[in-house]
Amino acid sequence: MDTFWFYLNLGLNHVTDWNGLDHFYFLIALSLPFQFKDWKKLLLWVSLFTLGHSISLIGSYFGWIKVEGSWVEFLIPITIGLTCLSILFNKNHSFSAGWKFNGITLFFGIIHGLGFAKYFSQIVFDDDAILALLEFALGVEFAQLMIVIIMIAINFIALNVLKFNSQKWQWIISAMVLSEAIRMTLNNVPF
Numbered sequence: 001m002d003t004f005w006f007y008l009n010l011g012l013n014h015v016t017d018w019n020g021l022d023h024f025y026f027l028i029a030l031s032l033p034f035q036f037k038d039w040k041k042l043l044l045w046v047s048l049f050t051l052g053h054s055i056s057l058i059g060s061y062f063g064w065i066k067v068e069g070s071w072v073e074f075l076i077p078i079t080i081g082l083t084c085l086s087i088l089f090n091k092n093h094s095f096s097a098g099w100k101f102n103g104i105t106l107f108f109g110i111i112h113g114l115g116f117a118k119y120f121s122q123i124v125f126d127d128d129a130i131l132a133l134l135e136f137a138l139g140v141e142f143a144q145l146m147i148v149i150i151m152i153a154i155n156f157i158a159l160n161v162l163k164f165n166s167q168k169w170q171w172i173i174s175a176m177v178l179s180e181a182i183r184m185t186l187n188n189v190p191f
Helices: 002-016 022-031 036-061 069-089 098-123 126-161 166-187
Strands: none
Touching: 002 022, 002 126, 022 036, 022 069, 022 098, 022 126, 022 166, 036 098, 036 126, 069 098, 069 166, 126 166
């Protein structure tokens, strides 16, 4: 039971760590266009992101996926930036509709998971790798859902209580997140 709490807390802390805000920024951008009524689609995307994250962790652990860490650190903020650009340049969010965005979200999860894969591989023992991954994924999923719920609540307040214009609200927040993604990308250029 101690290992369960260890890996669950590791997953929670991985997402909420203030020294690595990539998950936080990605989740803000992902959930920005949504309201409470859209919770099913958003839950699907958050879960696909977690699935992608888990695929890369297990793939890296068993040596099936090998990517240079400097490239991963470069690609992570690009995924955040692309998500922001989908808000800024698609008035009706057609980019974020259908199975294509499901696949993109899964792929972005794989990229983000690779950023943690080396550390994960160092702390997991062979006899409990799959169980550890599941416990870690539960922590990641729970933390991500908490961030998304908070973001949807902020959206609700901004749009329904403060009566901000929806499009302007999304543009302002996505532009702020995009500026951070650009800064992170420039700080991690691998060449």
